[in-house]
Amino acid sequence: MIVASSKPFQEIKQMLSGFKKICVLGCGSCVTICHTGGEKQVTELAAQLRLSAKLEGGQIEVVEDSTLRQCEWEFVEDIKEIVKDCDAVLSIACGVGVQYMAERFPKIRVFPGVNTTFMGGPIEQGIFWERCAGCGNCILATTGGLCPVSRCAKSLLNGPCGGSQNGKCEVSQETPCVWNQIYDQLDTQQLLATMETIIPPKDWTTGMENHPRKMILEHLVMKKQIS
Amino acid sequence: MQNDKLKFKGGNEEAPCILACPIRQDARDYVQLIARGRFSEAFRLVRERNPLPSACGRICIHPCETKCRRNSTEAPIAIAWLKRFLGDNFSEETRERTTEKYPERIAIIGAGPAGLAAANDLALLGYSCTIFESNSTPGGMLRMGVPTYRLPRTAIDKDVEFIKKLGVEIKYNTTLGVDITFDSLKREGFSAIFIGVGLLESRTLNIEGVNLDGVLKGVSFLHEVNTKGNAKIGKNVLVIGGGAVAMDCARTALRLKPQKVSVACLESRKEMPTTDFEIEEAIHEGVALYNSVGPKRILGKDGKVSGLETLKVKYVFDEQKRFNPAFYEGSESVIEADTIILAIGQASNLSFLKGQEGIQVTRGGTIIVNPSTFRTTVHGVYAGGDIVLGRGTMTESMAQGKKAAIAIHNALRNTTLKDEEWSDKPAVPDLATSRIALIKKEQKQEMPAMMPLDKRLNSFDEVELGFPLDIAVREAQRCMNCGAGAFVDDNLCVGCLTCVRICPFEVPKIKKGDTTAYIDGDCQSCGLCIVECPAKAISFKTPLEDRGKDTLEAVFQEKFIQGIKPLIVNFYCQYSAYNEDKIDTLNNLLFFHVRRIGVLGLGKVDPSLYLKAFELGAHGVLVTACKDDTCHFCKEREWVERRTKFTTQLLSGLGMDTRRFKTHFISSQTGKEILGLAFKMVEELKDLPL
Numbered sequence A: 001m002i003v004a005s006s007k008p009f010q011e012i013k014q015m016l017s018g019f020k021k022i023c024v025l026g027c028g029s030c031v032t033i034c035h036t037g038g039e040k041q042v043t044e045l046a047a048q049l050r051l052s053a054k055l056e057g058g059q060i061e062v063v064e065d066s067t068l069r070q071c072e073w074e075f076v077e078d079i080k081e082i083v084k085d086c087d088a089v090l091s092i093a094c095g096v097g098v099q100y101m102a103e104r105f106p107k108i109r110v111f112p113g114v115n116t117t118f119m120g121g122p123i124e125q126g127i128f129w130e131r132c133a134g135c136g137n138c139i140l141a142t143t144g145g146l147c148p149v150s151r152c153a154k155s156l157l158n159g160p161c162g163g164s165q166n167g168k169c170e171v172s173q174e175t176p177c178v179w180n181q182i183y184d185q186l187d188t189q190q191l192l193a194t195m196e197t198i199i200p201p202k203d204w205t206t207g208m209e210n211h212p213r214k215m216i217l218e219h220l221v222m223k224k225q226i227s
Numbered sequence B: 001m002q003n004d005k006l007k008f009k010g011g012n013e014e015a016p017c018i019l020a021c022p023i024r025q026d027a028r029d030y031v032q033l034i035a036r037g038r039f040s041e042a043f044r045l046v047r048e049r050n051p052l053p054s055a056c057g058r059i060c061i062h063p064c065e066t067k068c069r070r071n072s073t074e075a076p077i078a079i080a081w082l083k084r085f086l087g088d089n090f091s092e093e094t095r096e097r098t099t100e101k102y103p104e105r106i107a108i109i110g111a112g113p114a115g116l117a118a119a120n121d122l123a124l125l126g127y128s129c130t131i132f133e134s135n136s137t138p139g140g141m142l143r144m145g146v147p148t149y150r151l152p153r154t155a156i157d158k159d160v161e162f163i164k165k166l167g168v169e170i171k172y173n174t175t176l177g178v179d180i181t182f183d184s185l186k187r188e189g190f191s192a193i194f195i196g197v198g199l200l201e202s203r204t205l206n207i208e209g210v211n212l213d214g215v216l217k218g219v220s221f222l223h224e225v226n227t228k229g230n231a232k233i234g235k236n237v238l239v240i241g242g243g244a245v246a247m248d249c250a251r252t253a254l255r256l257k258p259q260k261v262s263v264a265c266l267e268s269r270k271e272m273p274t275t276d277f278e279i280e281e282a283i284h285e286g287v288a289l290y291n292s293v294g295p296k297r298i299l300g301k302d303g304k305v306s307g308l309e310t311l312k313v314k315y316v317f318d319e320q321k322r323f324n325p326a327f328y329e330g331s332e333s334v335i336e337a338d339t340i341i342l343a344i345g346q347a348s349n350l351s352f353l354k355g356q357e358g359i360q361v362t363r364g365g366t367i368i369v370n371p372s373t374f375r376t377t378v379h380g381v382y383a384g385g386d387i388v389l390g391r392g393t394m395t396e397s398m399a400q401g402k403k404a405a406i407a408i409h410n411a412l413r414n415t416t417l418k419d420e421e422w423s424d425k426p427a428v429p430d431l432a433t434s435r436i437a438l439i440k441k442e443q444k445q446e447m448p449a450m451m452p453l454d455k456r457l458n459s460f461d462e463v464e465l466g467f468p469l470d471i472a473v474r475e476a477q478r479c480m481n482c483g484a485g486a487f488v489d490d491n492l493c494v495g496c497l498t499c500v501r502i503c504p505f506e507v508p509k510i511k512k513g514d515t516t517a518y519i520d521g522d523c524q525s526c527g528l529c530i531v532e533c534p535a536k537a538i539s540f541k542t543p544l545e546d547r548g549k550d551t552l553e554a555v556f557q558e559k560f561i562q563g564i565k566p567l568i569v570n571f572y573c574q575y576s577a578y579n580e581d582k583i584d585t586l587n588n589l590l591f592f593h594v595r596r597i598g599v600l601g602l603g604k605v606d607p608s609l610y611l612k613a614f615e616l617g618a619h620g621v622l623v624t625a626c627k628d629d630t631c632h633f634c635k636e637r638e639w640v641e642r643r644t645k646f647t648t649q650l651l652s653g654l655g656m657d658t659r660r661f662k663t664h665f666i667s668s669q670t671g672k673e674i675l676g677l678a679f680k681m682v683e684e685l686k687d688l689p690l
């Protein structure tokens, strides 16, 4: 899932200063699950916005809503009536959702309420951790199923580096060294010999270096593709 | 029929206490209302289904308590005593009644539980009813049979007064078969006749000596004492029988001051067909108990009773669980007595049916009716209660009366009205063993004021003196709100597992193959998951539970509220306070500045509600939660602390002075501590720019 963290309220307040009618719009998918962009946060943010205006002697109107997924034109379409007469939309979906809104409603100012941060999951209730970097060329088959691209501070392909100490990463004592974990995992699987195979330099052009990336499923495309 | 029944959303499992009740009294919901200090509403809810609440709260054998799920943690909720508490202290005079009025008049024979219930419900349906009662007072067996020390007559009168207010007329000293007949009633224009008479005779034993002087019949004995205040007995009284009537006879006899009162019955102590409480009280008052003995013959001397020869019982019920007692041969022994009271069951007296051969009766002397229409074999004549059941409890008789009322209405109107409360619903299953350990044990409140023994035996005054307000609330707060807790809206749940992970009672589950969470009837109503669910997919089934929202809004409806400076909203836990919204312990200054919002457990309050309080105009929000030892749930403190931190962050993000939001954990929500905290906050906020 995509994990996003809340923006500081002061930043949000600054973005929205001057607007009189604001729609706070959540998304019912990843950001709901990571507790930063669901219905609950919509309620909380809306209350904060109203209260903040009140404290400053002003008044704003805040409309609260949420979509099933803000990265679908059809679902975004559903809230047309609601955002129609708003001066601004504060989207607390991930960056994808914010852009869908901005593209669908070009006349309305759309602002991001969260910082989209990484792809990961809750390793326990309330703690989310990055697990994938979207490199476009997955190597998990050779690393015991653990990703050094996203989980090693240096994205080393042939780790660990000399900084690995007692299972911890030299960059932060709170982070386990993933290469240490990979070693243990391969040991369990009696595949330690693979550690000796050097992974050649990776083709990074499938990754972040090659924006914007695109995927086309020919067998599902319904109309002529927009270029 | 007007029905104030609370409207529930989601789930169809019903609390076992409700399902166990013959009239499907909403036990859970009135208990929950008492727990919130909403007494008048609770009484209204009780009265809605129960025409005799004050009497019922005293003498019902409370199958609800037998089934209460608190039995598996320590002891059931004192449901009946709580009803009595309501009946004794509250009344409901202002109800709006149905405006429907039908022309038909209904005659009801007998002002006992069945007849009164039928009259009550028929009156509510819009019929004018007349009850014909052979005695000069109402209540039937309640008055004739039940001793006053268990059921003061004022309790019956209070209930009956209310039924009369519905327009029901009662004609006393009017006996069917003597003063009136079915024909005369039909001639008078009654469209239907309901026979709700009781079993007025005692069953007798077919043994040697039953005709000796000094052998009394239980029902007649009780009747005599109950109407005249006395009866002729000897010095050594023996009651034969092991049921409620036998206990009543024994305890009544004790109050007439013989030298000795004993009870002999076939059953072992465990098998006795009455409540433990009754047996214990009888023993406590001095009754000697002979269990597992059967009467062989009554011994006499000069035509007077001198004792009972007994046999030892092998078993009372045979392998098919039928009543079929067997005795040990040669096990004779004698219990001396100069008075023997037979309390081995009641029988009907059908003399009122003379000349009405069309009404079919059973060999046992009960009237035959169609169990769903309550029709007898004569057109227009219905029957219910003991005269149909043979032997029923007060509540079973009321249930018959209520069902008959609907049946009569359906027959007269040619409709198919159904009381949904009687429909079959699955019961919330017993607490899972693994969960019992997670639920806090809460001691059952004992009936606090029992009349001392020396006083009891000198009078027929009521022995149990009733729950005072605070004890009633404490007792009600033990209830787990079975089947009315949280539920998940499948359309909103995103399957995030938060509820599954955080519920302290491990109730929510995402079942294999499902995509959404499911919360079953074991939910304890702490509300933690409701607040934390990021999709706002969980809510309470019970409309009683607003988690503080409605109350908060109501506060700001108050006139001139915006002129109060500083205005403090105090969210407090009702588990250690009963005076909802009242600040009777707070002084004048605070009365002016503080508004209180009581919630059963603060774990169900959303941080956004605290923000809302500020938004509506509060200058300060004071959260007073309970200390761990008084908390009904577990983990509440932990969550209140987390949310305090979270709320403080939200507020300081807005640049708000954090002195305006405070949380304290205190041991009583009505004592001095809360007073001090509120006072301090008022003082502090006075100096802040608001």
Ligand code: SF4
Residues within 6 Å of the ligand: A151, A152, A153, A154, A155, A156, A159, A160, A161, A162, A163, A164, A165, A168, A169, A170, A171, A176, A177, A178, A179, A180
């Ligand atoms: S210590 Fe481990 S995780 Fe950290 S940079 Fe080195 S190899 Fe990567």
Ligand code: SF4
Residues within 6 Å of the ligand: B015, B016, B017, B018, B027, B028, B031, B067, B068, B069, B070, B077, B079, B478, B479, B480, B481, B482
């Ligand atoms: S705990 Fe409450 S709701 Fe549950 S069975 Fe007992 S009285 Fe009924």
Ligand code: SF4
Residues within 6 Å of the ligand: B488, B492, B493, B494, B495, B496, B497, B498, B499, B500, B508, B516, B517, B529, B532, B533, B534, B535, B536, B537, B538
């Ligand atoms: S917390 Fe809410 S969204 Fe998450 S699983 Fe439970 S009900 Fe569903």
Ligand code: SF4
Residues within 6 Å of the ligand: B485, B486, B499, B502, B503, B504, B505, B506, B507, B508, B519, B522, B523, B524, B525, B526, B527, B528, B529, B530
């Ligand atoms: S309300 Fe409390 S007891 Fe009920 S499911 Fe939610 S967390 Fe569990």
